[in-house]
Amino acid sequence: MTQDRGLTHVDETGAARMVDVSAKDTSTRRAVASGKVLVSAEVVEALRGDGVPKGDALAVARIAGIMGAKRTPDLVPLCHPIAITGAKVDLEVADDAVLITAAVKTTDRTGVEMEALTAVAVAGLAVIDMVKALDPAAVLSDVRVERKEGGKTGLWERS
Structure with missing residues (x-):
């Protein structure tokens, strides 16, 4: 029953498995994901001004995001280790949040949606972590895939 719904990470008995991608062709694949951290006005003011007490929060977050993309198979149990050929993380301070966008690219046998997420x-x-002294109530929200390109399914975009 689960196979009929297209769940590729479970076998016919429902047991978790890593998908065999050896028969797939390598192709250029790219995924874009987004999310936001809802923060207080005090944090927004600090990020737009002299910064937060711990240092350059946006630079630290940018590097952390890139490192996270590279470590995805260590964090998500059934993810394939793939060769990431590019990763870009952008952060923008909005009036009530830090907006985050990540784009990850590979030329491999499987996509990079999980790496972008x-x-x-x-x-x-x-x-x-960088703003918690100013805003212990900060919330990570709305993490989602916006676009993916390449592979057998081609282009998909969130409407």
């Missing part, structure tokens, strides 16, 4: 999540966690 992990980059956003880890960057968001780093923002929270």
Whole structure:
């Protein structure tokens, strides 16, 4: 029954498994994910001004996000280790949040959606760690895939 719904990470008995991608062709694949960290006005003011007490929160979060993308198979049990050929994490301070976008690229046999999502999540966690002294109520929210390209399914975009 689970196979009929297209769940590829479970076998016919329902047991978890790592998908065999050896028969797939390598192709250029790219995924973009986004999310945000909801923060107080005090944090927004600090990020737009002299910064937060721990240092350059956005630079730390950017590097953390890139590192997160690279470590995805260590964090998500059934993810394949793939060769990431590029990872970019952008952070923008909005009026009530830090907006995060991550784009990850590979030329491999499987996509990079999980790497892009992990980059956003880890960057968001780093923002929270950097601002928690000013805003212990900061919230990581709305982490989601926005776009994926390449492979057999081609282009998919969130509407």
